[in-house]
Amino acid sequence: MKPPAPNLRDQALGWAEVFREDWQECRDDPAYAPTKAWSLLAAWGALCRFFPPEALPAEASAVSAVVHHDAAALLAALPQTPEPAEWIERARNLHRAWDFAACEEVVRELERAAIMLFDELDRNSLAACMAARLAPDGATAERLAAWRQQAEEAEGWFRNHVAAFLPTALLARATLAACRSSLEEDEALWDTVLKHRLLEEAAEELEADPPPRRLSESDKQALQAKVDRARSNGLAQIVPAQWQGRQILVFSRRVLPPQLLAAAAPAGTELPELLALRLRSPKETVEARLFLPAGVAPVDGSEVIRLNCYDIATGKEVLAKKTVSLAGIERSLDDRGRVSFTLRELCETGQDLFVIIDGEPYTPESRP
Amino acid sequence: MSAPSPPAPREFFSEGHAHEHLCDHVLTRPEAHDWAVILPGYLTLVDPMNDAALLAVARSLFSSPPCAPAVELLNAYLQSLRQALADALRLGWWWEQRRGKYSEWFGLGLDGVHVIWDAQVIKTGFFPESVRSPPDAPPPRTEDPLPRRNPAERIRPPPDSPGRRYGLFRTSHYCVSKVYAAAYLQEEVWQAGGDVFVDVQRTPRLGKWQQWVLERPGASLENEADP
Numbered sequence: 001m002k003p004p005a006p007n008l009r010d011q012a013l014g015w016a017e018v019f020r021e022d023w024q025e026c027r028d029d030p031a032y033a034p035t036k037a038w039s040l041l042a043a044w045g046a047l048c049r050f051f052p053p054e055a056l057p058a059e060a061s062a063v064s065a066v067v068h069h070d071a072a073a074l075l076a077a078l079p080q081t082p083e084p085a086e087w088i089e090r091a092r093n094l095h096r097a098w099d100f101a102a103c104e105e106v107v108r109e110l111e112r113a114a115i116m117l118f119d120e121l122d123r124n125s126l127a128a129c130m131a132a133r134l135a136p137d138g139a140t141a142e143r144l145a146a147w148r149q150q151a152e153e154a155e156g157w158f159r160n161h162v163a164a165f166l167p168t169a170l171l172a173r174a175t176l177a178a179c180r181s182s183l184e185e186d187e188a189l190w191d192t193v194l195k196h197r198l199l200e201e202a203a204e205e206l207e208a209d210p211p212p213r214r215l216s217e218s219d220k221q222a223l224q225a226k227v228d229r230a231r232s233n234g235l236a237q238i239v240p241a242q243w244q245g246r247q248i249l250v251f252s253r254r255v256l257p258p259q260l261l262a263a264a265a266p267a268g269t270e271l272p273e274l275l276a277l278r279l280r281s282p283k284e285t286v287e288a289r290l291f292l293p294a295g296v297a298p299v300d301g302s303e304v305i306r307l308n309c310y311d312i313a314t315g316k317e318v319l320a321k322k323t324v325s326l327a328g329i330e331r332s333l334d335d336r337g338r339v340s341f342t343l344r345e346l347c348e349t350g351q352d353l354f355v356i357i358d359g360e361p362y363t364p365e366s367r368p
Numbered sequence: 369m370s371a372p373s374p375p376a377p378r379e380f381f382s383e384g385h386a387h388e389h390l391c392d393h394v395l396t397r398p399e400a401h402d403w404a405v406i407l408p409g410y411l412t413l414v415d416p417m418n419d420a421a422l423l424a425v426a427r428s429l430f431s432s433p434p435c436a437p438a439v440e441l442l443n444a445y446l447q448s449l450r451q452a453l454a455d456a457l458r459l460g461w462w463w464e465q466r467r468g469k470y471s472e473w474f475g476l477g478l479d480g481v482h483v484i485w486d487a488q489v490i491k492t493g494f495f496p497e498s499v500r501s502p503p504d505a506p507p508p509r510t511e512d513p514l515p516r517r518n519p520a521e522r523i524r525p526p527p528d529s530p531g532r533r534y535g536l537f538r539t540s541h542y543c544v545s546k547v548y549a550a551a552y553l554q555e556e557v558w559q560a561g562g563d564v565f566v567d568v569q570r571t572p573r574l575g576k577w578q579q580w581v582l583e584r585p586g587a588s589l590e591n592e593a594d595p
Contacts, residue, residue: 001559001560001561001562002559002560003463003552003557003558003559003560004560004563004565004566004567005552005566006545006548006549006552006553006565006566007566008549010567010568011545011549011566011568013568014567014568014569014571015542015568017568018538018568018571022538026531029527029529031527031529032527032529032531032535082524086521086522089518089520089521090500090501090521093500093501093503093504093518094501096503096504097501097502097503097504099504100504100505101502105491106502109501109502110501110502111550112496112547113499113501115546115547115550116496116497116543116546116547119543119546167550168550170550170553170554171546171549171550171553173553174549174553313382314382314384316384316508316509317508336508
């Protein structure tokens with residue numbers, strides 16, 4: 001069937017009713033009451049963002065009645081839920097993980113994590129906001145005050161790391177659009193959508209940046225021709241060579257001179273890009289990847305060249321402790337199947353980039 | 369519109385993938401506590417409150433051969449994914465999401481397992497509320513088979529109560545509804561099996577949920593739906 005559109009107001013009404021039922025069923029159960037109190041207070045707050053509290057839809061009247069009737073029990077239960085400070089720790093992990101998300105599966109998982117963490121942050125803030133409303137004369141018990149303080153700190157952390165939550169920007173925008181027009185008059189609740197606004201603005205800034213222009217077919221062909229010319233000029237060129245009386249293929253040492261030419265370039269601050277060269281074992285079970293600095297960044301010869309070995313079937317690093325010879329320089333792979341050389345070492349051997357691992361010559365792949 | 373593609377017989381791209389997902393979900397706290405509720409025999413194989421025991425089982429998956437509890441948990445995990453997919457298809461609790469030409473299907477099972485599959489394989493299954501994010505720069509599994517377990521995270525074992533199994537479903541349904549809404553707004557949802565993720569009234573209450581669990585093809589009245 002055609003996918004149904006979510007209606008955030010209807011959903012807020014529905015969830016509030018569900019969480020009211022849950023609370024009424026579990027309020028006397030110390031194991032469940034805290035999370036049910038949290039859910040109900042947050043759901044009530046979400047409702048009040050969409051509808052004036054004094055004029056909630058009839059379907060929500062029971063929610064409001066239960067919240068006011070059970071105010072003391074809800075306030076006692078709320079601080080026993082997981083502390084919002086724990087949210088910050090998980091959000092930190094998300095923030096760091098984005099920098100290492102190299103494959104599509106991980107990106108999509110982090111997107112889902114961003115959606116759920118943003119929702120949790122919002123529910124923490126809504127629960128804290130509505131709890132303050134229920135406390136007599138604004139007074140709150142010490143534990144509740146500490147809980148609310150942590151919710152505020154979590155919001156503060158979010159404000160400094162908005163970009164980590166961009167996958168939920170459209171949902172935040174839709175939430176803002178569904179808010180009642182008079183929400184601005186309710187300062188505390190208005191504050192809970194500040195983060196939605198920040199996300200919306202961050203997404204708009206991204207949208208305002210012109211996307212990279214799509215290449216026409218003729219542009220692609222011209223670019224490919226340029227790349228091919230560069231290859232024939234020496235970049236990643238593969239050449240025949242003799243090893244122990246056998247003719248094998250190796251990367252030409254002419255891959256190195258561009259790095260040294262770059263040394264004449266004006267000093268820059270950019271980190272060198274990496275050029276990854278791939279080679280395969282004779283049985284095609286292991287791929288060795290040779291990572292060299294590339295581009296026009298200045299080089300002084302001390303740049304590290306990495307060689308990693310991966311099992312082709314599983315992608316895991318392999319061949320720990322095996323002997324490697326690169327352009328005649330002998331080393332041992334570490335216990336993760338990795339080894340390092342320096343650019344100067346490779347240049348000084350005067351040899352092409354033979355890769356011999358555990359006595360077997362590896363064949364270069366022509367693809368990048 | 370076409371129906372969602374049935375998955376191929378195998379559940380993951382490779383045995384290695386299956387082992388990694390078992391570690392990342394079934395053996396990683398706090399999600400391990402949720403799996404202990406729905407996987408038959410979990411508690412007899414490993415104590416989800418014992419980090420060292422979980423780690424030992426996980427470690428054995430990357431040695432040869434894996435220990436018996438690891439093999440049994442893997443079989444139970446794969447069975448639960450097949451069950452979640454069957455529930456999702458039977459009840460219309462799925463949607464198809466496209467990014468470019470690539471389609472994935474997202475579904476929810478009655479046990480609260482959020483399952484994701486594509487035209488070839490079931491890709492993963494997890495509890496969306498308790499799953500933990502992939503870490504930055506994880507070491508090889510042979511060094512750390514449970515890279516998502518943050519030792520600094522304070523974990524409170526959830527209450528052991530009869531209502532927990534239904535509670536897991538309800539929590540997952542809430543989370544998956546959020547994921548659906550975000551995907552819909554990104555215009556990535558291509559088709560859906562029903563409106564359970566937008567109409568909260570469609571969420572089965574306890575009685576209806578129990579009934580549906582009992583109505584599963586091949587369900588055993590003695591073993592299922594005991595909230």
